[in-house]
Amino acid sequence: MSLPTETEPTPAQRRHSKIRQMILSVADRVFTRDGEAGLSIRKLAEEIDYSPGAIYKYFDSKQALLDELKEMFFERLLEELPVFDENSGDYTEFAKQSIETYIRLALDAPHHYETAFAGSAEAKSVTLDIAAASAKERAFFGLYDMIQKGIERGAFQSDLDALHTAKSIWAASHGLVMLMIHFPNFENVFEMGPGRSQAADMGMPNAIISRHVDLLIRGIGP
Amino acid sequence: MSLPTETEPTPAQRRHSKIRQMILSVADRVFTRDGEAGLSIRKLAEEIDYSPGAIYKYFDSKQALLDELKEMFFERLLEELPVFDENSGDYTEFAKQSIETYIRLALDAPHHYETAFAGSAEAKSVTLDIAAASAKERAFFGLYDMIQKGIERGAFQSDLDALHTAKSIWAASHGLVMLMIHFPNFENVFEMGPGRSQAADMGMPNAIISRHVDLLIRGIGP
DNA sequence: ATTAAATAGTGAACAGTGTTTACCTGTCAA
DNA sequence: TTGACAGGTAAACACTGTTCACTATTTAAT
Numbered sequence: 001m002s003l004p005t006e007t008e009p010t011p012a013q014r015r016h017s018k019i020r021q022m023i024l025s026v027a028d029r030v031f032t033r034d035g036e037a038g039l040s041i042r043k044l045a046e047e048i049d050y051s052p053g054a055i056y057k058y059f060d061s062k063q064a065l066l067d068e069l070k071e072m073f074f075e076r077l078l079e080e081l082p083v084f085d086e087n088s089g090d091y092t093e094f095a096k097q098s099i100e101t102y103i104r105l106a107l108d109a110p111h112h113y114e115t116a117f118a119g120s121a122e123a124k125s126v127t128l129d130i131a132a133a134s135a136k137e138r139a140f141f142g143l144y145d146m147i148q149k150g151i152e153r154g155a156f157q158s159d160l161d162a163l164h165t166a167k168s169i170w171a172a173s174h175g176l177v178m179l180m181i182h183f184p185n186f187e188n189v190f191e192m193g194p195g196r197s198q199a200a201d202m203g204m205p206n207a208i209i210s211r212h213v214d215l216l217i218r219g220i221g222p
Numbered sequence: 223m224s225l226p227t228e229t230e231p232t233p234a235q236r237r238h239s240k241i242r243q244m245i246l247s248v249a250d251r252v253f254t255r256d257g258e259a260g261l262s263i264r265k266l267a268e269e270i271d272y273s274p275g276a277i278y279k280y281f282d283s284k285q286a287l288l289d290e291l292k293e294m295f296f297e298r299l300l301e302e303l304p305v306f307d308e309n310s311g312d313y314t315e316f317a318k319q320s321i322e323t324y325i326r327l328a329l330d331a332p333h334h335y336e337t338a339f340a341g342s343a344e345a346k347s348v349t350l351d352i353a354a355a356s357a358k359e360r361a362f363f364g365l366y367d368m369i370q371k372g373i374e375r376g377a378f379q380s381d382l383d384a385l386h387t388a389k390s391i392w393a394a395s396h397g398l399v400m401l402m403i404h405f406p407n408f409e410n411v412f413e414m415g416p417g418r419s420q421a422a423d424m425g426m427p428n429a430i431i432s433r434h435v436d437l438l439i440r441g442i443g444p
Numbered sequence: 445a446t447t448a449a450a451t452a453g454t455g456a457a458c459a460g461t462g463t464t465t466a467c468c469t470g471t472c473a474a
Numbered sequence: 475t476t477g478a479c480a481g482g483t484a485a486a487c488a489c490t491g492t493t494c495a496c497t498a499t500t501t502a503a504t
Contacts (some may be wrong), residue, residue: 012471012480019481035341041462051483053464062462110342117404118340119257120332140412157440163412164430168398168437175397176390182339190362190385208386215390215438218379234451234501241452263491273454275493284491 020058023048028069035111036066066115073112074135077105081139084146091155094146096213099173102139103209106177114181117174140170169216176212242280245270250291257333258288288337295334296357299327303361306368313377316368318435321395324361325431328399336403339396362392391438398434 009017026048031039041062045052059065082097106113116136133141147169148162156165180186187208231239248270253261263284267274281287304319328335338358355363369391370384378387402408409430 010472016480040460042460050481052462053484054482056463057481114340117400118336120403120406137412144412161433164433165437167401167408167412167430168394168434171397171401171434172390172394172438173397174401175393175395175399177397178339178400179389179393179396181342184342186389190359190366190389208389211383211386212390212393215387216394232501238451262489264489272452274491275455276453278492279452 016058023055023058024065024068024072027065028072031066031069031111032109036115039066070112070116071135073105073109073116074139077102078135078139078142080105081142084142084149086149089149091146091150091153092217095150095169095217096210098143098146099169099213100206100209102173103177103180107180110181113177117178140166143170172212172216176209180208238280245277245280246287246290246294249287250294253288253291253333254331258337261288292334292338293357295327295331295338296361299324300357300361300364302327303364306364306371308371311371313368313372313375314439317372317391317439318432320365320368321391321435322428322431324395325399325402329402332403335399339400362388365392394434394438398431402430 023044027039027044030044030047039062041055042052045055055065059068081101082094084094144162144166147156147160147166150156151158151160151162151165176186183189245266249261249266252266252269261284263277264274267277277287281290303323304316306316366384366388369378369382369388372378373380373382373384373387398408405411
């Protein structure tokens with residue numbers, strides 16, 4: 001019940017933290033390669049030369065460990081997302097870059113991304129009031145902020161609701177990621193026969209992302 | 223190696239098919255309620271008063287059983303999707319209704335929907351040439367067809383690529399479904415504090431869907 | 445009608461899984 | 475030096491999907 005008085009860590013704590021970090025990094029490597037099903041406590045224990053039970057001295061459960069891996073991913077995402085220059089900003093270009101970064105990182109770590117949105121576990125109150133939010137939530141608020149400013153400054157349609165627009169853009173990006181994870185080459189899937197339009201977007205893996213963002217910005221209406 | 227000569231089924235075949243169907247319906251009920259993790263072969267066996275091994279006389283694996291449940295879901299979806307009247311058609315209205323139906327059914331059976339898109343299993347060739355496609359693929363081609371006709375008839379922007387546009391709309395719808403599954407009330411999530419805009423979309427669960435479709439059609443550009 | 449073969453069903457076993465528990469050992473502070 | 479505590483282990487618990495030998499029943503052919 002003592003408050004965390006910011007005292008310097010004892011050697012024991014330092015050791016504990018070190019091993020904990022080592023477990024996390026090995027787990028991250030295996031998880032990146034083999035996904036959630038491929039990361040078993042026993043296999044992980046063998047890989048770090050410990051017994052399975054030892055892991056539970058550092059993590060409450062496998063789920064808790066996975067949660068940390070996912071959080072690490074979204075912190076990495078938050079770092080790589082571009083920051084917006086409010087003055088000289090091209091809003092559509094910034095939106096494009098943000099969404100492309102989001103999609104690229106997600107596809108770099110598909111297992112992290114997928115399990116982060118699996119199941120309807122998030123029953124906890126997500127109405128966040130302060131800045132004590134997860135990296136996932138902070139990333140969303142960056143998008144929301146940009147949309148809001150873009151509407152204010154006339155870069156986007158003035159009658160848009162910023163929050164709902166941000167949600168829609170997030171949903172659209174999320175959906176593209178999930179489909180690209182599910183269909184390993186979503187770009188060329190459903191192409192008719194081998195004789196048509198095969199050279200249209202050849203080579204460019206980002207073509208479909210650009211198209212997607214363009215559609216969001218332009219709409220499909222006449 | 224004998225061709226299926228369309229002979230009438232023997233009593234044994236009829237019995238087999240009957241029990242198989244019974245297993246499927248019980249499994250579907252449990253799966254709808256408890257999801258993939260909650261549907262175990264042993265629990266299912268107990269529920270149908272058989273031994274666990276018996277199920278393997280009717281299905282190769284649990285995965286094969288789940289695949290049939292998922293296919294059943296997409297066939298149900300295909301039945302409930304609206305059919306387009308080529309002549310008198312309002313394209314945007316039809317798109318709206320299609321997407322709303324898609325989302326509503328998906329949210330009615332979130333476990334079916336979610337596991338149907340889980341993992342990057344789909345390594346098989348998805349470039350389909352003929353009509354021997356799954357219900358999921360046939361549903362997509364309905365959307366694709368509508369988009370193509372809409373472009374031809376001037377309802378949508380003429381420089382759009384029908385296939386990629388269909389993919390984008392699918393991705394956007396898919397993403398909204400997945401986020402709504404993950405955040406049980408995605409509509410009101412991220413709302414700031416209890417004092418603002420609480421009565422804006424009260425009661426209407428389809429408000430966010432309408433907004434989403436509107437955004438796809440109008441775009442956000444100026 | 446009798447025999448042979450295919451099918452239906454069982455219960456135990458195999459190889460895994462996450463997790464808990466009793467127990468031992470080494471570190472560290474009083 | 476003693477006592478508390480954290481680190482680590484092996485074994486067990488309660489599961490999982492799946493397979494296998496075995497029996498009983500039903501079907502088909504002689």
